[in-house]
Amino acid sequence: MDNIYQPDLMEIAGVRQHTPDVKSVKLRFQDPNRAGSFDFRVGQFGIFSAFGAGEATFNICSSSNWKGSIEFCFRKVGRVTEALWDAEEGDTVGFRGPYGNGYPMEAWRGKDLIFLGGGIAMPPIRCAIWYALENRADYGDITIVYGARTVGDLVFVDELDEWARHPRVRVIRCVDPGGQTPDWTGEIGFVPTVFERADVPAKNAIALVIGPPIMIKNTIPVLERMGGAMSNVYTSLENRMKCGVGKCGRCNAGPVYVCKEGPVFTFEELRAIPMDY
Amino acid sequence: MSARISREDLRKLVAEWLAAGKKVFGPVRVKAGLELYAPLDSAEALLLDGWIRPANSIKELVFPRHEALYGYRILKNRVELVDLAAEIPEQIAIGAHPCDAAALAALDKVFNWDYRDEFYNRRRAATTVITMACAAHDDQCFCTSVGLGPEAERGSDALLHERDGGYEVRAISEKGRILLGGLAGETACPTAQTSGANTPPRRFDSAQVAAFAKEHFEDPYWAERALACLGCGACTFTCPACHCFDMVDEGNGREGVRARNWDACQFPMFTLHASGHNPRANQGARQRQRIYHKFVMYPDKFGEVLCTGCGNCSRNCPVGLGVLPAATEIGNG
Amino acid sequence: MSGSNGFEPKIVAFVCNWCTYLGADLAGTSRLEYPPNVRILRLPCTGRIDTNLVVKAVEGGADAVLVSGCHPGDCHYNAGNYHARRRWMLFRELLDVLGFDMRRIHFTWISAAEGRKFQHVISEITEQTRALGPWRAYEAKAEIDHRGGLVGQAVSPATGRAGPAPALQAPAxxxxxxxxxxxxxxxxxxxxxxxxxxxxxxxxxxxxxxxxxxxxxxxxxxxxxxxxxxxxxxxxxxxxxxxxxxxxxxxxxxxxxxxxxxxxxxxxxxxxxxxxxxxxxxxxxxxxxxxxxxxxGKAGGQGGKPAARYAAVEAILAKTPEERLAFWSAEFDRCLKCYACRQVCPMCYCERCIADKNRPQAIDTSPHRKGNFAWHIARAMHLAGRCVGCDECTRACPAGIDLRLLNLTLARAAETQFGYRAGMDPAAEPPIGAYSLQDKEEFIR
Incomplete structure (x- = not known):
């Protein structure tokens, strides 16, 4: 029987700890055939499981150009993530996916890209950044504004440095006021404010905004003031999911199943339909 | 050709099915005042009169409240998955109502768009639904407001009409024809005999319900309507069409199962994010969701209302809510 | 020595850290032999041993359960064992009505000096359990009396719901x-x-x-x-x-x-x-x-028959434990885990219910028999000495489960053991959260 709920078994190939409660994990398919045939689009997500604890939904935060493995990133907040936290290299976890629509990277070609992220929302942006850098000629200027509550809450910090070394890439780091350390060289302030100060041409750019609801809420007006079109401003919704395949009803928001029609939406779409997210 | 079967012969038929090892579900009186669809242990347990409709639905035949999806065994750092999908025996629902059967036709769609859910499909394939046209209705019935009726055929494999102390039998699908063989006729039962006593009046216009839900998404109406709502799942769990589910791991450190259980949009935890953010933060939003899903979202996606007018949500609601009171208010513009 | 069929009972012992655990330790260091059938789980204090744990042990396949702590007066935390004793008094009555085999649930006081008592208790329980055979509490055949149920309920014509027809004393x-x-x-x-x-x-x-x-x-x-x-x-x-x-x-x-x-x-x-x-x-x-x-308004002065308050409990206790277990298995098999019972209850106000917590998962969320027994036992215990008997849970249950009988069982226990009825006297001390040195403990070895 074809079982759409049955996961692939994955071996943990590497673990990186980013903050006291955030880790990213690299997985390899245990079945070599599956490893060879697996493909996904950046922006898609997976359902990851620790056997005995359950499943949880995370973006696949690696680039789709990286063959042979996938990565995901999580904060330790519940039963499943605690079990994943305790898993070590060589252990087995489950993966179902890829699910969802992903970013329309082809449609973004030729445009400037603006990535605005807050806190743990870096991973779903990271996959798009790497993809764009690996296809550098396809995209215009890239601006990354990434903020967190404190310096210690920033994730993938080493990669921020790496991205900044690429041509036509501007990386702006910021922390909330009071979240800085004495040696902090980045900006101090919230993402929307810092972004507005940075004065990035937004008129014809694609913007990807992911973060806590309050950050998104305050960033959208800034983008509008800067001339960004809502049809060019994207986000990735994080509705709670169980099945990932449009059955269980949990991610249902207004007229859509976020797991199938999302998780990536433009703000033009989000404004047109009544939704709870 | 229409065919008839006496009440005695109907029970005999059930007894034959049981003797042949088939699983037969039908309405039974569990205790005074409580009728449920349940597996019949004898043909005598089948309840043929004296009730409007059971407090549950036949969806459990195709979508059980608890179902193991697969097992796992943990051996050091390796995991082995175990196929737990046992053979599904042939099962028959006898005495289902049109509002139960029609729900299966709706469920077929969600369980098969894009990804095909074989847990559902194999149970569905093993199930034959023999529907009993309704002889009566109560003030919670509203099938006629959602495009159905006491003799609606949708989702049924055969239909029984009570006539002169027996039943007229008509096969609707190939499955029904195979199960009933020569017992069933093919022609439509003469509707002229429909007294009307079995037909609830049209209580609202479902298109108006949809329009209100769409246009008044943020209306304070929902919060006011939901004040009495206690946030339990009695409405969704007894609904023939509600199909939301949860997925859980149960077991010990060495082995266990991953299973799915019914879940309800009325529970606050249903949409609660790990971050503490809840997109549907109050009961009003949850009540709206149930109406919106049934009258807007599902029809937009799958072409039919996800409500068959059975009235179970209101009958089972301890505080008098459910689809009908809301739909009556917003669907009578 | 094993039973003729090779059955070796599994016994789970929840013991307190300060007395019984040390008693077990002493038995070991004194080289007192006792059967290896017991699995010891050490907790800080008997006062901290949730009754859910006992249920969990039965779910997990224990053939007998022992809960043991310090003798009265010896509690490391002064009164943990007195509080535990009260809970056990209520818990036992509940399990009894449910038809659990009470010969398999044991309570003892064993001090740090009583290595020999530990040895005796374990040996005795092991032998007794071996004679009883495996405990298949959750495999009972669900049986319900179709002729009207064990405790019949009529449907209300007004609401179509369970509950006898209203008396129709003219609406006032x-x-x-x-x-x-x-x-x-x-x-x-x-x-x-x-x-x-x-x-x-x-x-x-x-x-x-x-x-x-x-x-x-x-x-x-x-x-x-x-x-x-x-x-x-x-x-x-x-x-x-x-x-x-x-x-x-x-x-x-x-x-x-x-x-x-x-x-x-x-x-x-x-x-x-x-x-x-x-x-x-x-x-x-x-x-x-x-x-x-x-x-x-003014009531007509027709008093009820308060003496018959617990008649339903007494009726079910007249059945054998096997019959009771079969009855409850049938009742709980209908449970959908819709939580109408909890949501409608005025006393259920926890910000997050234990049934919604998963670290640890005290109660399986699945509506299978184990999960349903665990839920209804936990719910009843959390209402012990608190339930005022409004029967809203029973009225709300779409599956018609006779929840009132569980609440009534504990109300009866609270009244007979502690002379307490919830919500009757604002000045009375609730049974849970208090204790008396005179609390009966004939069931504790």
Whole structure:
């Protein structure tokens, strides 16, 4: 029987700890055939499981150009993530996916890209950044504004440095006021404010905004003031999911199943339909 | 050709099915005042009169409240998955109502768009639904407001009409024809005999319900309507069409199962994010969701209302809510 | 020595860290041999041993369970074992009514010096359990008496729901008018912002004096409206007046005792009531409200038969444990885990219910038999000495599970053991959270 709920078994190939409660994990398919045939689009997500604890939904935060493995990133907040936290290299976890629509990277070609992220929302942006850098000629200027509550809450910090070394890439780091350390060289302030100060041409750019609801809420007006079109401003919704395949009803928001029609939406779409997210 | 079967012969038929090892579900009186669809242990347990409709639905035949999806065994750092999908025996629902059967036709769609859910499909394939046209209705019935009726055929494999102390039998699908063989006729039962006593009046216009839900998404109406709502799942769990589910791991450190259980949009935890953010933060939003899903979202996606007018949500609601009171208010513009 | 069929019982022992665990240790260091069938789980104190753990052990396949701690007076934390003793007294009565095999659930006091007693107890339990054979508590054949159930319920023609037909003591139009006038006055004067009352089709929340005609008083007013005092959407409406019957009023007493409401923040409208035709009404002794701020109507003076209060419990206890287990298996097999019982209960106000917690998963969320037994046992235990017997859980249950019988079991235990009835006397000390040195412990070895 074809079982759409049955996961692939994955071996943990590497673990990186980013903050006291955030880790990213690299997985390899245990079945070599599956490893060879697996493909996904950046922006898609997976359902990851620790056997005995359950499943949880995370973006696949690696680039789709990286063959042979996938990565995901999580904060330790519940039963499943605690079990994943305790898993070590060589252990087995489950993966179902890829699910969802992903970013329309082809449609973004030729445009400037603006990535605005807050806190743990870096991973779903990271996959798009790497993809764009690996296809550098396809995209215009890239601006990354990434903020967190404190310096210690920033994730993938080493990669921020790496991205900044690429041509036509501007990386702006910021922390909330009071979240800085004495040696902090980045900006101090919230993402929307810092972004507005940075004065990035937004008129014809694609913007990807992911973060806590309050950050998104305050960033959208800034983008509008800067001339960004809502049809060019994207986000990735994080509705709670169980099945990932449009059955269980949990991610249902207004007229859509976020797991199938999302998780990536433009703000033009989000404004047109009544939704709870 | 229409065919008839006496009440005695109907029970005999059930007894034959049981003797042949088939699983037969039908309405039974569990205790005074409580009728449920349940597996019949004898043909005598089948309840043929004296009730409007059971407090549950036949969806459990195709979508059980608890179902193991697969097992796992943990051996050091390796995991082995175990196929737990046992053979599904042939099962028959006898005495289902049109509002139960029609729900299966709706469920077929969600369980098969894009990804095909074989847990559902194999149970569905093993199930034959023999529907009993309704002889009566109560003030919670509203099938006629959602495009159905006491003799609606949708989702049924055969239909029984009570006539002169027996039943007229008509096969609707190939499955029904195979199960009933020569017992069933093919022609439509003469509707002229429909007294009307079995037909609830049209209580609202479902298109108006949809329009209100769409246009008044943020209306304070929902919060006011939901004040009495206690946030339990009695409405969704007894609904023939509600199909939301949860997925859980149960077991010990060495082995266990991953299973799915019914879940309800009325529970606050249903949409609660790990971050503490809840997109549907109050009961009003949850009540709206149930109406919106049934009258807007599902029809937009799958072409039919996800409500068959059975009235179970209101009958089972301890505080008098459910689809009908809301739909009556917003669907009578 | 194993049984003739090679059966070796698995025994789970929950022991306290300070006495019994050291007693077990002493048995070991003294080289006192005892059967290896026991799995010892050490907890800080018997007072900290949740009854869920005992259930969990049975679920996990234990053939017998032992709970053991310090002798009375010896508790490391002064009184943990006294509190535990009280809970066990109630818990045992519940398990007994459920039909659990009480020969497999053991309680002892074993001190750090009693290595020999530990050895004896374990040997004895092991032998006894071996003779009993494997415990298949969750494999009972679910059997229900189709001729009307063990405890029959009639359906209410008014609501189509479980509960006997209303007695149809003529609805009191005078009382209804009086109630509306009162509500109009309270709302008009701004004394309260909302009147929580009965409407024609369910509870109503009247916020304007002009809307008081929505209030009704008739034989369909079964709900216990005090449950709305805990709901945040209702609280947001402002100071409430709540319509209660004498029985519902008891929940206010408990809620106040548990600091869930401040009495002065709620205006209580007490309705005299001759019964709503529910099972509980037959044994009612609270026809008149006793603590209400406002009183409406006068009861006909027909007393119930309070002596028959626990007749249903006694009826089920007349059955054999096997019959009881078969009955409850059938009842719980119908449970959908819709949590209507919890949501409707005025006493269930936890911010997050233990059933919704998963670290650890004390209760399986699945609506299978183990998960359902665990849930209903936990619910009953959490209501022990608190349930006021409004029977809302039973009324709300779409599966018609006889939940009232569980609550009644513990109410009976609280009354017979501690002379306590929840919500009757505001000055009385609740049985849980208190203890007495005289508490009976004949069941503890």
């Amino acid at each position: 139009p005078l009382a209804e008018q009086e109630l509306r006038d009162l509500a109009r006055r309270l709302l008009g004067a701004g004394d309260v912002k909302v009147v929580i009352g009965y409407g024609a089709a369910g509870p109503v929340f009247v916020t304007k004096a002009a809307d008081v005609e929505r209030l009704v008083w008739n034989e369909g007013c079964q709900a216990n409206l005090t449950t709305y005092l805990k709901r945040k959407e209702v609280r947001a409406l402002g100071k409430p007046a709540v319509v209660v019957k004498g029985c519902d009023e008891r929940s206010l007493v408990v809620l106040e005792k548990e600091s869930q409401i401040r009495r002065e923040d709620v205006r209580v409208i007490g309705m005299a009531c001759d019964g709503m035709g529910q099972e509980k009404c037959a044994a009612c002794d609270t026809h008149e409200p006793r603590f209400a701020d406002e009183r409406v």
